[in-house]
Amino acid sequence: MKRSKETNHHHKFVTYANGPSLEEINNSVSIPDSDDFWKNLIAFSGPGALVAVGYMDPGNWVTSIGGGAKYGYLLMSVILLSSLIAMLLQYMAAKLGIVTHMDLAQATRAHTGKKLGIVLWIVTELAIMATDIAEVIGGAIALQLLFGFPLIVGVTLTIFDVLLLLVLMKLGFRKIEAIVVTLITVIMLVFIYEVVLARPDVPAMLKGLVPHRDILKHGQLTMALGIVGATVMPHNLYLHSSISQTRQYDRQDDDHVAKAVRFATWDSNIQLSAAFLVNCLLLIIGSALFFGHSNQLGTFRSLYNALGDSSIAGAVASPVLSVLFAVALLASGQNSTITGTLTGQVVMEGFIKMHIPTWARRVVTRLISVIPVLIVTIYYGGNEIALDNLLVGSQVFLSIALPISMVPLVYYTSSEKIMGPRFKNKFWVASLGWICTVLLTILNFQLIIETVSNWF
Template identity: 80%
Template sequence: MNEEKKLIQAANGPSLEEINNTVAIPKNGSFWRNLLAFSGPGALVAVGYMDPGNWITSIGGGAEYGYLLLSVILISSLIAMLLQYMAAKLGIVTQMDLAQATRKHTSKGLGFVLWIVTELAIMATDIAEVIGGTIALNLLFGLPLLVGVILTIFDVLLLLFLMKLGFRKIEAIVMTLILVIMLVFCYEVIIAQPDLPAVLQGFIPQKQVLNHGQLTMALGIVGATVMPHNLYLHSSISQSRKIDRSDTQEVATAVRFATWDSNIQLSAAFLVNCLLLILGSALFFGHSEEVGTFSALFNALQDSSIAGAVASPVLSVLFAVALLASGQNSTITGTLTGQVVMEGFIHMKIPTWARRLITRGLSVIPVLLCTIYFGGNEQALDDLLIYSQVFLSIALPVSMIPLVLFTSSKKIMGERFKNPLWVSTLGWICAIALTVLNVRLIIETLGNF
């Protein structure tokens, strides 16, 4: 482990230097004090698992296929917990984030290609945030879609303000917004009165071959649930806690509580995603063509001919408020991840405000062009959002394979912290299975042209 540390110091410095090793941890604290001290990074990671991309894929999946794809959300969430555990462990043990580790163990050319793919994945994530925020502004305040797209560029000011408050306060704000989103959808699902036996049956994987539409939606859910950029983010912000890196027992304790934090927060994200799909199925099953956009969903929640007796303007407003909160929440993590990836892969450090403007500016371009070309047609934006989530699923193996490889290596992690055989086996099964499904999706999609 000492040898590895020397190599790290000779590389490109700590990840996210401004927050690295800054949050104090109580010495000899109780389980609950330690859990509280380590809680936070998992919330920033969980935000990516309940962003606007999840909303359209999960609600759309419920409206079109009922409760069938609940099993996909369950499996995706379990995969996410496994991968985020590996990511946090990689950062804490090696003091490298995934981008740094990948760049260190690959050639310059391959590292550059992987950086491009990862940047495109971050753009795909940001596209979902832009679309979600734009449509939420339209629904709540009546702003034209084109104006909303342009306004989302300026959320960089919000991020800069939050960064001045300190990392611990950012974590608290994010956790509060997650709670708001969860409460909104708990309320809406309770009002919708779903068929509970059918819900429970939906968590059991069905023995059937998915058709192209179901496969596209399933992979969209996977891409929206298991976010590749979160692996880079978690491996970095897990290093924000101040521990003695030379004490292997303290490192082991940090890994254990980071895992607790991650799994608790991802369980909350799992609940939100389930609520989204259940809401789509309970209220809109059989009406999938009438709820294909966020605006249609907003209107359907107050249309008794679609949502039944539970329809009301209150449900619509709550939906739009939660959508706006979700998009803004994800802005924070998108910026941090962009910084991690750029610094880790190509060793380039630029000011946060410049990084945010570049990332958001590049992400706004396709949304802006789509809005102008289709004359503000929201259906086109929602289609763009769904395919951005499918791209995330296609990009996922590029992040998964190095992560499983590095955390399974005795040379990189040490004997104590390398993955047990069963963890490595599960990791490789997930990576191979997703890669095969993605190849099938690409072939079928190309065959339809």
């Protein structure tokens, strides 16, 4: 069979890459030899769910519910826009992995020097740590709300989540995907149930999906920036470019590669639509139940209490709603633990080519995230407002790291030299990618300035 230019490119990249990304699961999931759309979609579905988790993690919850409580349905359009940007970026990330056989960390390291590679690794690790802080805090508070554990115990218990992941990896990557999808379904069902009880104003809700100039007012813009900043996560770009390579297909046949890109995109867009729905449900709950009470909803505990307080949530308030909220919070934390730990592995191997035992790498990744939360918890005696401030501060690292992830992603996937003529971004896709990169960079730096000015 005659090999194309792109095929030769693939070989060249594999020699750069210092081994496949996430070697133990790379090329491990078989694909049916069939042209049936639904069979292929089912076989390729899974990586998108692990990516979608990052778009509905505990870090989004207070922002989305708070946005609804403060401004009603106005910011629904911001969630829609954030989700569309996410779909574009995740499509590029999956395509980079499938076409070049490298994840984003490996591709970046292949085109930078050793010193710059180490700097980028440190910044990316800080971003993963910042993301993980939200999961640790969310998980610890959920354990306290459900079982009455002191926060210090809850934070310590989250370290053992890593052991759960080690067991799951032995079962195979498909099992991990199934568990993540199950937890996402639990979260979605909880919030659909709560929204149905809340009886939202459907016409106002649909109207909120259309952008309105009121979003540009100072307070609304600040909240909108918070939603965008909490939605588009840099670590997801590294993760998706790696786990998109878990499927088995003929990597030297461009038609098979094109098929993998096509179905990875379907998978990603379907799962991100589910994340969009969850974020909309959160904002709808905020608007339908808590409009006018935004000053009472600063922490996870205050949200938990408000769902059971008839003076705030009205006639639908009940302890059942509060418990379901805590269950969904715990499910979200568990999901994000799985993806955060995998991403830590991807960036460590990709940027600094460090290969240490799987269990050690995962324990180190988790400990790095737990230490700052433990310090704040002990120092402030388990004060939730202090933990909430830590959570807000952690978003600053995400804001700094996002352009560092987006710029190389858009550049590499738009390059004919790297992707080949068939798989490089079309002009309009590349243009949209650069517009989103510039827009999000400006918005994120604006968010940093506002966050820092609020501290002083």
